[in-house]
Amino acid sequence: MxxxxxxxxxxxxxxxxxxxxxxxxxxxxxxxxxxxxxxxxxxxxxxxxxxxxxxxVKYCKVCHNICDDEVCSICANPSRDHSLVCVVENIKEVMAIENTGQFRGVYHVLGGIISPMDGIGPGDLRIDSLVRRVAEGEVKEIILALSTTMEGDTTNFFIYRKLSGYDVRISVIARGVSIGDEIEYADEITLGRSIINRTEFNLTSSNS
CATH class of the missing domain: 1.10.8.420 (RecR Domain 1)
Structure with a gap:
């Protein structure tokens, strides 16, 4: 009725x-x-x-996080380690990781993950701007902190291939976050440990 x-x-x-x-x-x-x-x-x-x-609301011209100015407070903070970039899917993941208090680097917000079923391809994400950041030479390590799903693993692999020609370490958060879980729903202790215990990414990482 x-x-x-x-x-x-x-x-x-x-x-x-x-x-x-x-x-x-x-x-x-x-x-x-x-x-x-x-x-x-x-x-x-x-x-x-x-x-x-x-x-x-604005989007940081460096990392694409939301902010009130042209550059977010994290990217503008000189005490953060700008050579260490954590790649996340969305802004919610930035907030979740910041709440752990375990990460002192900076971020790169992709705006999603590769998902052919949803019509989202690499060109719909902010991967090119990540490559440009790495090409500038300041970035020494990329931490892939995407959801431990098939779509997240596909995105990890694509980014790994795009950055393979650069002198940058690529790591992935430890699998403390259960397979299929989204980063934003992980508890702070588990998420913090996953970042601290990150491992070097390789072609078998998505199957570990």
């Missing part, structure tokens, strides 16, 4: 909220009614925060 709404404005709000990932129509209705119970100032601040996020 279709839900009937006493107001078209309420229905519109529910429709928009239900378009968010993981939010069903019942949850969307509950959120919309919650907003109605709050004062107008709260709702205005909430909406303004979302608009500012979409309009004003």
């Amino acid at each position: 279709n839900q009937r709404y006493p107001s078209a404005l309420l229905e519109n709000a529910v429709n928009e909220l239900a378009s968010l990932p993981g939010v069903g129509r019942k949850t969307a209705l509950r959120l919309a009614l919650y907003m109605l119970r709050r004062d107008v100032g709260y709702t205005e601040n909430f909406a303004a925060a979302l608009v500012a996020l979409r309009r004003d």
